Amino acid sequence: MKKYQTAHSLNTVTATKAKASFSAVLAQxxxxxxRIIVKKGxxxxxxxxxxxxxxxxxDLEDRYxxxxxxxxxxxxxxxxxxxxIPRLGL
Incomplete structure (x- = not known):
């Protein structure tokens, strides 16, 4: 079973760094x-x-x-x- 990252354990990268190393970010x-958080400022x-x-x-969203x-x-x-339909004026 796959271990999932929590929001606190996600890698974080600035938008500038993500742009400069986009290939590496995609590979990760x-x-x-x-899962990588991109920050601006x-x-x-x-x-x-x-x-x-x-x-x-x-899939989870659809099920929900x-x-x-x-x-x-x-x-x-x-x-x-x-x-x-009438309530929406259609």
Whole structure:
């Protein structure tokens, strides 16, 4: 099982350094499975991660949204489309 990095254990790089060593940063993310925080100044602005991690996160997001939809349907907290369209002025 893959060990995941927490936000505190992620590698951090400045935007300038990421630009200067982009190939190395891509290798770290893509081949070594590292997630890298890119900072501009002192603020985190982006995270670079490998494609497999991205796919995993996208799958989790889809599952989460499906669970929310299922819950809202069970709780009768939804509006039929024919009621939504007039409310949106469509």
């Amino acid at each position: 993310a893509g081949y070594q499975g590292q 002192r603020r985190p602005t982006a995270v670079i991660l490998g494609y497999e991690d991205f796919q995993r996160l996208a 949204e499906s669970a929310l939809l299922t819950k809202s349907l069970k709780d009768d907290r939804f509006l039929p489309l024919d009621e939504v």
